């Protein structure tokens with residue numbers, strides 16, 4: 001479903017220039033559950049941003065179903081992220097003026113799905129992530145770990161074929177971390193029905209937690225922007 005072909009990403013120019021990823025090639029097959037590990041600054045978030053089409057590589061190609069994100073229009077990339085690829089940001093990116101439940105449900109309503117149905121599903125997902133009692137709270141009334149779980153519920157409600165999550169357990173104690181991992185695994189193992197028939201989802205999570213990474217069938221380690 002996803003292929004990175006000789007991907008390099010540089011930020012800035014001249015003396016400010018940072019090479020965040022160096023010549024990365026990687027294929028993600030449907031059904032895979034992958035953990036990405038590596039030290040701070042090694043390019044993990046950059047990799048997820050490129051894989052979701054949020055950013056475009058400086059060199060090389062990111063191919064989604066064989067099409068390079070470089071050749072997609074802004075509208076195509078927006079639809080890709082709305083309909084097929086769920087990204088949970090490291091910094092959550094919740095909308096501060098909306099409650100937890102409204103944050104979960106908002107992107108799903110942009111797809112034209114019924115508001116009432118989505119509100120029901122949103123409540124159900126907040127229960128699953130242990131936040132049933134926080135549905136009416138605003139992001140600044142939530143702890144870091146709670147905000148992160150709202151962001152995960154928001155990604156799952158979109159029913160994406162590919163779920164990319166940046167440190168989804170980073171602010172959680174090890175017990176809640178494992179329960180979020182279980183949720184991601186359960187979601188990742190389910191299939192999604194498409195016009196072309198059932199498709200297996202793929203999941204990529206960034207984590208610095210070795211006990212979380214150890215549970216992933218495939219692990220990718222980055223160092224200084226390179227695959228090791």
Ligand SMILES: Nc1ncnc2c1ncn2[C@@H]1O[C@H](COP(=O)(O)OP(=O)(O)OP(=O)(O)O)[C@@H](O)[C@H]1O
Pocket residue numbers: 011012018019020038039040041042043044045046047090
């Ligand atoms: N927008 C940007 N402009 C300039 N440099 C950037 C930008 N985003 C990231 N970088 C740099 O690119 C490198 C890789 O950053 P990235 O965020 O991918 O690291 P990371 O592995 O996710 O780190 P962490 O574990 O701390 O989240 C870092 O050196 C960072 O300073």
Ligand SMILES: [Mg+2]
Pocket residue numbers: 044045046090166
């Ligand atoms: Mg990061």
